Amino acid sequence: MxxxxxxxxxxxxxxxxxxxxxxxxxIRAGRANASILNGINVEYYGAEVPINQVASISIPEARVILVTPFDKSALKDIEKALLMSDIGINPANDGSVIRLVIPQLTxxxxxxxxxxxxxxxxxxxxxxxxxxxxxxxxxxxxxxxxxxxxxxxxxxxxxxxxxxxxxxxxxxxxxxxxxxxxxxx
Structure with missing residues (x-):
């Protein structure tokens, strides 16, 4: 016991x-970290699913997070979810991927x-x-x-x-x- x-x-x-x-x-440290996207859900075919289940998340540069959807039709939904989230970063959609550029901290x-x-x-x-x-x-x-x-x-x-x-x-x-x-x- x-x-x-x-x-x-x-x-x-x-x-x-x-x-x-x-x-x-x-907590954003001025450097790209995929974990800041944890907790963001995307509406995908009527269901709320975590962003990492509808897209691959990579960090090609020190201050850039690249979100590549598995299904290109989900791109707008992912962008909308990122805009509505509280991460404070505006997503840049180029038609096939979304880039999140982490601003430099003061x-x-x-x-x-x-x-x-x-x-x-x-x-x-x-x-x-x-x-x-x-x-x-x-x-x-x-x-x-x-x-x-x-x-x-x-x-x-x-x-x-x-x-x-x-x-x-x-x-x-x-x-x-x-x-x-x-x-x-």
């Missing part, structure tokens, strides 16, 4: 790190984005700490019900804290990498 609590804690924290990476991947905008990265990372840390608290509560409940001894409780608390520390360190590394990416562009 206690092993499953530790395993669940690891899994939940890992999912927290993955969510952080997805969220930070959508120094001020870079600083704002770096602050935003810090806020998102702090929110992720709060999530990790909440997962730790839930695990500790479950362990304390088991201790109270005499399912585990005081010594086992002490060892399990150390394990949960170690996992927490590793994940908080992982958040710091991910955030530092993204902030560095924002500054160096």
């Amino acid at each position: 206690t092993a499953t609590i530790i395993k669940e804690t690891e899994i939940h924290m890992e999912k927290g790190l993955q969510a952080l990476q997805r969220e930070l991947g959508q 120094g001020e905008r870079r600083q704002e984005l770096a602050k935003e990265v810090g806020k998102i990372a702090e929110t992720a840390k709060v999530g990790i700490r909440n997962i730790r608290r839930e695990a500790m509560d479950k362990l304390k409940k088991q201790q109270k019900n005499n399912e585990i001894t005081d010594d086992e409780m002490h060892d399990l608390e150390k394990q949960v804290q170690k996992i927490t520390d590793q994940n908080v360190q992982g958040i710091d590394q991910i955030a530092a990498k993204k902030s560095e990416e924002l500054v160096e562009v």
Whole structure:
């Protein structure tokens, strides 16, 4: 039972790190990144489908995203979806592909984005700490019900804290990498 609590804690924290990476991947750093198109759906034959299911997405240059539809008749729908999205980039349609040119970031905008990265990372840390608290509560409940001894409780608390520390360190590394990416562009 206690092993499953530790395993669940690891899994939940890992999912927290993955969510952080997805969220930070959508922040534009002045460089082309296909993940900014995640979450954009295109109306295709009456159904809403993710853009990557109706087009191939490539990055031919550092600041250009190339969207090539699998079906040329979907080009207008893809362009419409990109215009309606909140990515803030006007698509350039040449009749067969759509180009998204990522604008150069100003120094001020870079600083704002770096602050935003810090806020998102702090929110992720709060999530990790909440997962730790839930695990500790479950362990304390088991201790109270005499399912585990005081010594086992002490060892399990150390394990949960170690996992927490590793994940908080992982958040710091991910955030530092993204902030560095924002500054160096």
